Amino acid sequence: MTSFAQAIKDKGFVVTAELDPPRGVDLGPLMALAGRIGAKVDALVVSDNQGANLRQAPWWAAHRLAETIPAEVILTLTCRDRNRLSLGGDILAAAASGVDNLLLVSGDFVSLGDHPQAKPVYDLDSVQALMLANGLAQGHDLNGQELAGAPELCLGAVLAPEARPLAPQLVKLRKKRAAGAGFFITRPLSGPDALKTFLQEAGELGAPIIAGVQAKNPEGVAAAAEMAKAIRAGGLAQGLHLSASGDPETLASLVEACGR
Amino acid sequence: MDARYEPKILALICTYCTYTAADMAGSLRLQYPPNVRVVKLLCTGKVDVLHLLAAFKAGADAVMVSGCEIGDCHFLEGNLRAKERVAHAKELIAEIGLEPERLEMFHIGASDAPQWAKAVEMMTRRAKELGPSPLRKLEAAALAAEGVAA
Amino acid sequence: MIVAERKPFAEIAQAVAGYRRVLVVGCGTCVAVCLAGGEKEAGILAAQLDLAGQLAGRQQRFATACVERQCDREFLSELDAAAREHDALLSLACGAGVQFLAERHPTLPVLAGLNTTFIGVNQDVGRWDERCRACTDCLLSLTGGVCPVTMCPKGMVNGPCGGAVEGRCETDPERDCAWTVIHARLSDSDRLANLEVLVPPRDHSRANLPGRQAHAAYLRRYSSHD
Ligand code: SF4
């Protein structure tokens, strides 16, 4: 079991925060922000070409964070930008570099980002990416061929509690569970009620839910913190995932307000 | 522009409405420019995009298609089809670099002789403003080169 | 059917600019139905090119021909004599037809007048919608007759992504999320259990290479003589 999986199990409630790698080579600001918030969260989630916009590949930041920050690191990998060879290779490299927690997502479509002309990959969907990673953790690739040494991995997936109709989402959710998702991070929520409604409709998931709480700007921090409190007090989730649309100061104050 | 330039305009008009109007314009001795050459069709629904392109190829400075008023087509929707084809042909001639204004669709009822006279006047004025079709000039130059009087 | 659209006129005009005698070759099957490359469209394009050539002061002649299908040798052979009378062939077939024509006339420039866009259906007069990506492993029996490979921009085969908003696709609020439609269709036809099937990663090995197939009867008749 990776230490993040252990943390979810032991603590019962975890806090994660989302960091976007830079649109250039300087990792300094990201490391500085991580230094400020690292002790107040259980894990830092490094995004992958967030919103289909070009950024530094997340494995480098993830590796540097794992080396220097006490918090756990979760590496996001999209199916949008990688085929199965590349996904598998990146997962093995990440594990080798000390990053063993993964958030495997389909990824926002290319038309939403800054390179709408790009050819999207989607060789695998997020369920199949989980199957791939789960297989690697068991020592074999998608074709059942053995690896020289299996990584220990903790696998996460995304959950969209507010998507409607919900029924198709629940199908996907069950498959993600079956394919090896050990935790779910939700998309940013509109409020605690949205999560409550979802839980009533979805029933028992069999895996911890980390509720997405987003502040878009410094003014939004208070409301987001309020929502986080309500989610925690209501026992609606097993954790919080804090994000701030890429604004470091907003994220720092949000973590200040909701972190450990 | 050459002051002696007199545009050549082809009019493709239907027998039931516009032609009747044109005929009546004659009986009423209405005055309108003599630049227009009329081709009478059973219905403007007969007009094909290829005919319109062929007219410009043959040296027309402008082409007008005129059918019945909307809703009055003797064949119900021939004039609507003509309208679509004229719109399409305008795009096609624009693509090759010819002014789309050289081509126009009209709807003139059988009793509307003054309307016909006005349409011809309008098209003649427009053709004069646009100047000779570059295709016609080329045609003339080719004929001159062959020693034939234009 | 195969759906295609005419290339921008300027691009075609430029491609044929260097040739004196050009044969514009229509195709009477799919591209005729989608009003891009049939006999009619070949005639119109030839007339346009003719006028444009004249305007540009080029000495060019454009003739037209149309065959039933450019993707069949049987029909292409009808063009052999006419092709020899020309300096270039401008094909208004889909990409497959253009290539087959070019293969038959290796010494002649064969130019493409259309952009082949998709395999689709006729929604209405003058409107076509894509329906199939020829993925070589059809999932439609499982997915309620709605193709997740084509109708979902991400090609998700195990359920929707998280981006659907009120049943619309994250890429375009005007489009239904394919998975909303699949779910509704399977629900209406009492086949929701289909959705629980975990679809494994697709085998792309066949689609990765130029497709080739032979009918069993053909093999029975001919392979033994090889
Ligand atoms: S699954 Fe879709 S793309 Fe594949 S063959 Fe069937 S309809 Fe075509």
Ligand code: SF4
């Ligand atoms: S919203 Fe639906 S159709 Fe659009 S990409 Fe996601 S799953 Fe596919």
